[in-house]
Amino acid sequence: PRGEGRAEQSRQREGVGQPRVAAGWSSRSGHSASPDTHRGWLLKWTNYLKGYQRRWFVLSNGLLSYYRTQAEMAHTCRGTISLATVHIEVGDTCHLVLTSGGRNYHLKASSEVECQRWVSALQQAKANATQMMHQSDDSGDEVTVAQPDRALTSGALKTLISKLDDLSTCNDLIGKHGAALQRSLSELEDLRCPSDGNDKLKTVNERATLFRITSNAMINACRDFVDLAEGHSRRWQRALQYEREQRHHLEETIEQLAKQHNNLERAWREAPSTHPLDTSDENEDVEFFDAMEDSPAFITVPASNHDTSGSYALQQRRGRRSRIPDKPNYSLNLWSIMKNCIGKELSKIPMPVNFNEPLSMLQRLTEDLEYSELLDRAARCVCTLEQMCLVAAFSVSSYSTTVHRIGKPFNPLLGETYELDRLEESGYRSICEQVSHHPPAAAHHVMSQRGWTLWQEITIDSKFRGKYISIMPLGHIHLLFHSSGNHYVWSKVTSTVHNIIVGKLWIDHSGDIEIVNRRTKDTCHLKFSPYSYFSRDVPRKVTGVVADSDGLAHYILSGSWDDKMESAKIVESSRGCVGSEVKQKTVYQTLPPKLLWKKYPLPENAENMHYFSSLALTLNEPEEGVAPTDSRLRPDQRLMEAGLWDEANVHKQRLEERQRLERKRREAQTNIALEEGREVEMYQPLWFEKRLDSETRESSYVYRGGYWEAKEKQDWSQCPSIF
Structure with a gap:
């Protein structure tokens, strides 16, 4: 009828209602379509190879979904964007950007008029969704509570x-x-x-x-x-209603996914000898190509199917214990601890073992050797760049044991040591010593019969930020391969413990690691991405590039610090650009990725044993012949492992008070020496000494030798009595 046509034209002139089908739009069928329900064609950025691709978009109930074709609406949704939390930005030449959860969606309309209509509809849908979640407190509507x-x-x-x-x-x-x-x-x-x-x-x-x-x-x-x-408030009731609608939408999405799953299973059964190509536009977005603010400066294009030929099995460790007593179910109450602190000096407040795990920081440092076989493989490498890939995987693997480990290691006493003799099983011997108490610093030296030596000095600097604690390890890790003389140097990233006051504790690692081969000047840059609940990336993601001395990239590294690392050899690289609004990136075409490292599964019942790995379970195992300063002999740590936490707290307080008195005695002797004009005798570690690095001109503690000889003779007369 003419009246309806004139009304439709009037709505279009005013910029409201449903845009014309001829312009690529249509509304849902029926007269009950809401003002924020639209559908139509838009161009969506997919990747650097395919550029913008035509996609069918549907806006309904505060959600923007997209499909490859209209027919896909019955079974395959390629992605959904919630308008309640989206940021809408209008660019040039019919371009608009939707930002949601740290991810950017770059869209283009066929004309400026159509672009404006989409923007109006999206903004209206966003306003409606926001109003649904945040209804005013002074609303007079009565809400019936079910x-x-x-x-x-x-x-x-x-x-x-x-x-x-x-x-x-x-x-x-x-x-x-x-x-x-x-x-x-x-x-x-x-x-x-x-x-x-x-x-x-x-x-x-x-x-x-x-x-x-x-x-x-x-x-x-x-x-x-x-x-x-x-x-x-009533706002909460409105939010509940919104969640019910979201749940209904998710149920519909799950039903669509179930249909798609059945179709894929049917296709696989009909052609079992073929490998169907992954045509999911969403897979392209998530893994490599969609524009994101903190994405790396490169993308990779695998040349063929995934290859895991680099995998290797866990070596059997024999003759070592495989469990420790279950952790007691003691609650950690911050308020009860603070009540006991009233009227006491902070320096004299003993922190209970409730915060700890039954290992010392020296033992945690030794735990870096969990995947020492990576260095054994690297020592056999002829190609230095392949060797760099394995060294990088080793540097990442040292974080894999921390994903559930929220307990704090015991602070070592000055002069405390820890040895780990694994010559029979793994071909190496490791010795650590606490060389400084203020600031706390530990020195570590590992000698392997399989062609490598590792040493490090780590000083821990921590800062309390209110809701979380940042732990910054200072110092360098050195790795020398005997046959080639390749000398690798790198540092550790920042670790963050979240929810210190309220909530469940969890740990994350973030920052950059730069590994340098001092002999060849090859480099590897690793990026530990901070965890984000809203990110669509793999959690705890690590990426890296291995380059030669001229800066030419040869390998791409990818994975996560709690699971695995892979390497892919670069066969071709090029620069890609899609306009001024998108950052220019390097496109690397690579061979199939190979598995460098895979995390070992945790032992059975690990959740009741402080989430210790198989190696960690053996670190505090009693062993004959060790130095009297060894961490295995700490009474408070031994009692905590046995589940006797009250007795452990008594011994912990005794040891800390004894250490404070010893420190005051040394300070008094230093003051007397200064007053008398005598040379001040500084504390000297027993097994390590300070040496100057010829390249950086920085001094650090290096193993002076003698420990294993003293163990063989069982001559510990030089060792102080610290326990």
Whole structure:
């Protein structure tokens, strides 16, 4: 009818309603189509080889889905974007960019008019979705709470009561710490004797630090309480309704995936001898090509199917224990610890073993050798670039044991040592020594009969950031291959422990590692991507490029620090560019990737044994003939492993107090020597000594020798009594 045609033309002139089908649009059938329901053709950026590809887009219920064809809507959705959290940016020449969860979608319309219509529809859909999630508090609508919602409300009220108890505890602590701090300030003002100034100032600083920690906890607890309280407004009910609609959409998507799965199974059964090509546009986006803000400066194009010929099996370790006593179910309550800290100096507060795992930092450093067979293979390599790939895989493998390990290793005492003799099983011997207490530093030396030597000095620097702790290992790792003289040097990345105050603890590693072969000047640059819940990348992703001394890339490395690493040889490279809005990247065409390293499976019952690996389970195993300073002989650590945590805490406090007294004694001797004008005798480690690096001109602790000879003679007369 003419009236309907005129109304349609009027809506189009006003820029609202449904755009014309001739322009590539159509609305859903029926008269009940909502204003944010549209569908039509757009060009979507896929990869550097294919560029922009035509895709069928459907906007419905705050979600933008896309397909290769209209017929695919019945069985295969290539991707879905939630408009509630998307950022819409309009570019030049009919170009628009949607950003969601750290990922960019580059789209193009056939004309500027059509582009504007898409933008209007998307912005309207985003506004509707946002309004659904964040309804105003002063809304007069009555919401009927269903029976399941009442149960949720009851549980949330219990949580609020618990949070109120935390706030009450924090309030008491702040009051007590504040009063103690005020008393210290008053005493400092009334100070008459200058000699007491340092002690008083130290007390004030310690009480101020304790007050700051408690205040941070109070702030976090208040934030949690406010967040929970806001969840009981009408806005929460609206969000529940939105989640129900999202669930319905997900159910439909799962049904589509099930149909697609059945179709693939049927196709495979009909042609079992062939390998169907992966035609998923989404696979291309996720793995290599979609434009992302923090993506690496290269992409790879595998030339054929995946090859795992580089895999190797776990060597059987014989004669070693395969389990330790189960970890007791002791809860870790921050507030109970802080209550016990009232009125004490921070330096005298013993942190309980609840925070620890029954290994020392020296043993954790030795655990870097979990995959020493990678270095055995590297020692047999003729090609230095292939050797670099294995060295890089070894540097990544040292992090694989930490993914579930949130317990803190015991801080070694000054002069504490740890040896690991694996000549029979793995061909190497390892010795560590704690060479400094402030700052804490450990030196490590490994000699292998299979053609390599490794040494390192690591100093740990940590910073408390409120919700997380950053741990920065300082120092270099050196690796020398005997036959070739190739000398590799690299450092460790930053480790971060999240949810210190509230939530479940978890660990991540991020940053860059630059491995240099000092002899040939070959390099490998590794990037540890920080974990992001919204990223579509593989979690804990690691990528890298191996280049020669001229900067020419030869291998691409990829994988994750908690699972595996692969290498792919580059056969061709080129520069690609898709306009000023997309960063220029190097496109590498590679041979099929080969597996360099694969993480060993954890032992059975690992979740009750601190998530220790097979090697970690043997590190604290009692062994005859070791030095009396060996970490295996620490009583607090041994008691904790046995599950006797209360007794372990008593011994831990005794050892720490003894170490503090020994440090004060050395400081007093140093002061006397300075007053008398005598040369100050600095602490000297027993098995390591400081040497100057001829290339960097930096000094570090290097093994001086003698330990294994002393063990053979069982002559430990030089060793101090530290336990």
